[in-house]
Amino acid sequence: MEKRSMHPQLRKFKAGESFILEGPSSIRVVSGEVNSLGVKMLPGQGIVIPEFKSLPFLVEKDCELELRVTGESSLKFSEEYLPKDWVELSEKLASVDRRFTVVVLGDLDSGKSTLTTFLANVLLQRGLKVAVIDADTGQKDLGAPGTIGMKILDKPTPILSGCPEDSAFFVGSTSPAGLIDRSIAGVLVLVNKALKAGVEAVLIDTTGWVYGREARELKTVMINALTPEFIVAIQRRGELESLLRSLVTTSSEIIRVSAPKNVRARSRSERKAIRSRVFRKYLKGGKRITLSMRDIAIQYSFLGSGGELDGEKVDLFQRILGGTIIYGEEFEDFLLLVLDERSPIDTSTLFKLRETVANKALRVLRRSDFKNVLCGLLDKEGCFIGLGILEDVDFKLRKLNIYTSVEERKIAAVQIGSMKVNREGMEEGWIGSWRF
Ligand SMILES: Nc1ncnc2c1ncn2[C@@H]1O[C@H](COP(=O)(O)OP(=O)(O)OP(=O)(O)O)[C@@H](O)[C@H]1O
Ligand SMILES: [Mg+2]
Known part of the structure; x- marks a missing residue:
């Protein structure tokens, strides 16, 4: 990685010149006037340009600027300011x-x-x-x-x-x-x-x-x-x-x-790095909170809105699957089963189970499927109030453990997202919508 020397340097520019600053860098007007994207900058004013971004400037009046750049290539003169x-x-x-x-x-x-x-x-x-x-x-x-x-x-x-x-x-x-x-x-x-x-x-x-x-x-x-x-x-x-x-x-x-x-x-990896940076910003100051599935609405998910499975059905399904069911919910048209991590899930047993519940769509998941799922948090008016990460579900107590910076008492609903992300803002993959 390029060594970042961000020592300030003073440079003079002539009215009518235009240049581009590549981030990470910053600019402050010492004298004169520049314009960037329609915004006039006068002495004392300036802006910080983040990494992976560049900004065009037009010199309106002869000026002296204090620039902090990472290298000579961060500043380029250009013929065109804007089309x-x-x-x-x-x-x-x-x-x-x-x-x-x-x-x-x-x-x-x-x-x-x-x-x-x-x-x-x-x-x-x-x-x-x-x-x-x-x-x-x-x-x-x-x-x-x-x-x-x-x-x-x-x-x-x-x-x-x-x-x-x-x-x-x-x-x-x-x-x-x-x-x-x-x-x-x-x-x-x-x-x-x-x-x-x-x-x-x-x-x-x-x-x-x-x-x-x-x-x-x-x-x-x-x-x-x-x-x-x-x-x-x-x-x-x-x-x-x-x-x-x-x-x-x-x-x-x-x-x-x-x-x-x-x-x-921007390359794919730069785009990903930018997203991670913004995820981190939105999760900053977060803590782990616990929400009861009975007290909140859960959207974009079947979770929490179905009926409990009776013991007889659990026994039957466990016999067919040859594993341990730690949670289940049943709907008119859908059956959600969660198995412990050690239980095998193979296509032939799933096929048998599918025959037994012929009128329902079937989803058999593991506890780990509920880990690090991106969530939207809503207040009681249904307005988005922040991001959360569903870190795990306490299936016994029917509780969601969510990492977020949003105050717990404000949350009335959780919307389940279609991707995984961790506390550091690193993306962990796409899970599809309505996975559970
Ligand atoms: N006239 C210009 N001179 C210098 N840099 C520019 C100019 N126009 C855009 N840029 C820079 O090019 C980069 C891409 O521009 P911008 O983000 O506007 O594109 P976009 O179409 O919105 O991209 P995306 O598809 O990622 O949303 C940005 O860093 C932006 O600041
Ligand atoms: Mg854009």
Whole structure:
């Protein structure tokens, strides 16, 4: 790894120059004036740029800047500050004289979040009440991984990711695949919240997942349900045309803009590291709490809402499976069995059991399947109040042991996510929705 010398250095820049700073780095204006994503920075003002991110600056007036960078390559001069059509778009939106919603579409690393931030800053400074909805459950600016976040901006900022969100909606995984319904519902819920709060411009930053059947489904249904006034498509080479052609746009105007030349692409491992960092932030100060399955609602899961198995059935199922059942729940159409770790689970015994409970879907799990499952925690109004990790279930006492920084007394419901993560924010894999 590169050695990080972050000693401050003073540098002079000329009006009209533009440059890019790569994080981790920081910038402070000593004299003169710079602009980043529509935000003016004056002497004494500055910003910290996190790792794996880069930020463009335009020198408005000759200036001296104090920079802390990791190496010479962290600072690059560039011809282009922002694409011209981004500035034109911001002017167009600033002149709209009614409430409006904008959906920003684009491939991975096309500049969606940067454009959303830039537009939000311009509109806010023109006096509009602006909300940003971050509908990307993986690479977050607003909110925790696995959620959709919304913030009503109170001040312009070139980096949204430090700002706490006002509201969020738990989807359950860092990937929307298999969770299209929740991803769309989340956007609708948060748009409504923003409009109820009197927001005049709602900007929706979406995932870079734009190819394939499910991605098309997500984008099409979301747009059909929202009927946004504007659909902004960032393209490099017409890659969104096929999606755009399929949209009914009587009430939405499609605006095509270009991708910046200097986007800093992120690798899969960098994306994972960023998610871990944000998970850790949301779990910081956490402790292990115990919630009774009788006192709270459990969603996106069958757990806790079925009937207890009687002793006779337990004996029968144990004989068939040749193992020890430590927990079971029965539903009209579903049977959930949890075996101790030593009990074998093989296809032939499962087949026999399936024949015995012919009218029910069957799920046979082990205690370890309930370990480190990402959860969303809701208050009694059904609002998301934080993340949790289901660390284990006390099947005897019907209790959930959850690691979270949310106060126990505020929790009225637990939503079971579709992935595993540990206290250090490391992802431990995808478990699918409604696993138990
Ligand atoms: N004009 C620009 N000059 C320099 N850096 C830029 C510019 N536009 C974007 N970037 C940087 O490139 C990176 C990727 O941009 P951004 O996050 O906006 O893309 P995205 O399409 O939202 O990506 P994702 O698909 O991960 O959501 C960011 O670090 C961003 O700050
Ligand atoms: Mg983004």
